[in-house]
Amino acid sequence: MGSFVGHVAPGFGFFLIGLWHLFNNIKNYAAHPNSYTSLPWFPSKLSRYFELHAIMLGSATSIAMELFIGPEKHQPFDDDGTIPSYHLQNFEHSSISLFLLIYASATFLLDLLKVKVHAGLAELLAGLAFAQQLLLFHLHSADHMGVEGQYHWLLQMVIAVTLLTTVLAVPYPKSFWLAFVRSFSLMFQGVWFMVMGFMLWTPSFVPKGCRLNMEDGHLVVRCMGDKALHRAKALVNIQFSWYLAAAAVLTLIFYVVMLKIYGEEVEYKRVGVEEEEEVMQKSPDGSFLQIGKGFSAIQLER
Helix, strand or coil: CCCCHHHHHHHHHHHHHHHHHHHHHHHHHHHHHCCCCCCCCCCCCCCCCCHHHHHHHHHHHEEEEEEEHHHCCCCCCCCCCCHHHHHHHHHHHHHHHHHHHHHHHHHHHHHCCCCCCCCCHHHHHHHHHHHHHHHHHHHCCCCCCHHHHHHHHHHHHHHHHHHHHHHHHHCCCCCCHHHHHHHHHHHHHHHHHHHHHHHHCHHHCCCCCCEEEEEEEEEEEEECCCCHHHHHHHHHHHHHHHHHHHHHHHHHHHHHHHHHHHHHHHHHHHHHHHHHHCCCECCCCCCCECCCCCHHHHHHHH
C-alpha cells in the first residue's frame, strides 16, 4: 500500500471477493430460503479452493512487495538492523496481509485434511484478520489529521461493519442479512481502497489548495491552510456518501435480478413436484394409478 498500485490492486481483490460472496449468498438463499446457511468461503467450478488460493497468493504477493520488492535495498531494515521510520507503513501493511494469509491457509488446510473442528472457526479466523486490519488502520503511522487520514477514518467504519457481521455469523449462521451485509461491506472496502488509490496519488485529482509532497519516502497530500484542508475533508465525505449510495443501488438491482433468475427456477421445480403428488390417485381396487403425468407432459409441450 502507500501508493497508487498499493491501494488499487488489493482494493480490486477485496472487490472481487466481496462480489463473489454476494453472488453466492444471494444464489444460495434464493435456491434454499428455508435451509440457508451462510459460509465463510465458497468453492468454484474452476477449483474448490480457488477463493482461498487467490487470497493466499494476493497476501503473499503483498508481503513480498511491501518488505522485499518495493524497498530500495530490497529489504526493510536499516544498516543497524532496526526498522527505519519510513518503512513502518510497510510493516503495518504487510501485517494486515499476514493475517489474511493465516486465515486462508488455515481454512484451506483444515478443509483439505478434513479435520473435524467446531463450526465457526473459519469465521473467527476471518474476524481476527479484520480486527487486526481495523487496529492497524486506527493506529496507522501515516498522517491522521490530513486528507489521507480522513480516507482512513471512513475506511475504518467499513472494516468495523465487516468485522461485526463476520463474528456474528458464528452464533447466527442462518441469517441471510448478516451474510448479505458482510459481503457488501467487503466489496465496498475494495471500492474505497481503489478510490483512495486514485484520489491520493493522481495529481489531477488532488483537491484545490492541496498538493503532493514527498515525506519519508512517501507521497502525501498536504493542504495550504485550514480552509483548504476543511474543504478537502468535506469532499472526501461527499465522495464516500456518493460511492456508498451508488454501491447500494447497484447491489439492490443485483439482488433483485438474482432472485428473479434463481428464485423463479426453484419455484417452478417446487410446483412441478406438487403436481406430481396430486396426480397420484387411488383406484377402487386399492392400487395407485398415476393418471396425470402424461397429461402434464403434453401441457408442458404446448
